[in-house]
Amino acid sequence: MSVLRGKKIILGITGGIAAYKTANLVRLFIKAGAQVQVIMTPASLDFITPLTLSTLSKNPVYSTFFDEENGSKWNNHVDIGLWGDLMVIAPATANTLSKMANGTCDNLVLATYLSAKCPVYFAPAMDLDMYKHPSTIQSFNTLSQFGNIMIPAESGELASGLSGEGRMAEPENIVAFLEADLSKSLPLRGKKILITAGPTYESIDPVRFIGNHSSGKMGYDLANEASNLGAEVTLISGPTALSVNNDLIKVVPVVSAQEMYDHCMEWYEKMDVVIAAAAVADYRPKTTANHKIKKSEDTFSIELEKTKDILAAIGETKKNQFLIGFALETENEIENAKLKIQKKNLDLIVLNSLQDAGAGFGGTTNKVTFIDKNFNIEPKELKLKEEVAIDILNKVIKHYHA
Structure with a gap:
């Protein structure tokens, strides 16, 4: 573009x-x-x-x-x-x-x-x-x-x-x-930014999966705005109805948390900035059936196992990357977000609370709070996701041009 x-x-x-x-x-x-x-x-x-x-x-x-x-x-x-x-x-x-x-x-x-x-x-x-x-x-x-x-x-x-x-x-x-x-004159010219977006789908059988309601819009808006600011953008996207109308953005489509993990590990060392906006599944079925599971019993159990933590893996081994994570919380939002910053070695976290009207999955707006690694807290008003993307990227610009 x-x-x-x-x-x-x-x-x-x-x-x-x-x-x-x-x-x-x-x-x-x-x-x-x-x-x-x-x-x-x-x-x-x-x-x-x-x-x-x-x-x-x-x-x-x-x-x-x-x-x-x-x-x-x-x-x-x-x-x-x-x-x-x-x-x-x-x-x-x-x-x-x-x-x-x-x-x-x-x-x-x-x-x-x-x-x-x-x-x-x-x-x-x-x-x-x-x-x-x-x-x-x-x-x-x-x-x-x-x-x-x-x-x-x-x-x-x-x-x-x-x-x-x-x-x-x-x-x-x-x-x-x-x-x-x-x-x-673009402020992010020459910077390489990795962005994850959308949900992941964890297969139960060839027909069913465990997923979430993420539309991917926040990540896609970030990718578009970052490219407009001159960055070289790689977008690793889970399944979504969205598309990118920008030849300058490299899109890597994935389905599962493991695929997203593998591609993030492949790409992140080459990046200046990583923004993990995807809603990655925390658990996946321990085994995946080869054929559609038939409805037979009144109850049905699936044994789950943890997926690999992409943010934690990047945070543990990052060098000079500016690492931004997202947190979607329903209670004790600030304290949980601070813990996530420490555990995952983040430079900035973008906190969403489902208690706030207009925030979260599926909509065109978001209401976020920024918390940096020094625990400085900066709440924002409800905005369109495109505007939230600009606010996030302004944090990146400030990091490199302070």
């Missing part, structure tokens, strides 16, 4: 022949999961139609301050500028770059640029001599001093027939540049 997923991108198009490439650029932004608002200079309308860009972006395209065909509607450049998570000006002509550098504001793109509070990227596009002209180089330097980021032009055949530097970067390369630049 691209780091552009969920980003709001303002695309400013100016009047150069390279404007024809912006249709593909919009398509790639949308494919990456971004929202796109296209704004155009009047001169750019000669090179590509707003209808094309509106259809691809699924948003109206603005090119004037007033929309005379719609009751003189005011296209508010301030609102557009505040809406965006990033602004990309492509193509950025020599004329527009000069105006940006000098604060000239004579069209909607420039007004939005001056109003934008987000990072601004520009992709120059012009002929070779224009690209090398001292005034253009001065514009590049001034915009760099403003904190704007240039997406370097490429070399090749130019509209004039000359060959050299000045071609706007290809849309695929613009997207790759943005992804690489945004990734550099």
Whole structure:
């Protein structure tokens, strides 16, 4: 999944022949999961139609301050500028770059640029001599001093027939540049995180099993948010109806507690962080029948044996891993959680109490209390599980950036 997923991108198009490439650029932004608002200079309308860009972006395209065909509607450049998570000006002509550098504001793109509070990227596009002209180089330097980021032009055949530097970067390369630049600032970039999720099923016979009501949502939300923050995520998941729509997350499906144990032992030494969000069965049938057990007696007993304790095994042998466990309690919650921290050598425990409405299995919300290895207690209010995932990962970020 691209780091552009969920980003709001303002695309400013100016009047150069390279404007024809912006249709593909919009398509790639949308494919990456971004929202796109296209704004155009009047001169750019000669090179590509707003209808094309509106259809691809699924948003109206603005090119004037007033929309005379719609009751003189005011296209508010301030609102557009505040809406965006990033602004990309492509193509950025020599004329527009000069105006940006000098604060000239004579069209909607420039007004939005001056109003934008987000990072601004520009992709120059012009002929070779224009690209090398001292005034253009001065514009590049001034915009760099403003904190704007240039997406370097490429070399090749130019509209004039000359060959050299000045071609706007290809849309695929613009997207790759943005992804690489945004990734550099992600707080968990370079960190490897192992997350367990979902229930485990312990077979009684080929038909029946012992399990629990865990949906796996907490672990999956953690995996998605960790990946969005730049981490390299391995998700070991028990049986669940959930799926991951993110190619950057490695999913390892398992069924039983033993399978989850084996894969955790295989992976955890390579990790910086382990978050054990799975609801692993504490016991399993001592023997599993090869055939379906028939209903014959009024009562039926199954002899159970303990499963291997994944958290305890990791805690016993961990080196520098930041280890986070979960505890679901119904009584003496705080004391039981503290004991678990000590017994399993945890750095942090996320405590759920079934006494709290909206917490526990199956729902979209959770109410947790954080307890660290020094027994500092931090209760949280009821939140969506996605928000709880962010709170947990903020603890990881704080650990590495304190």
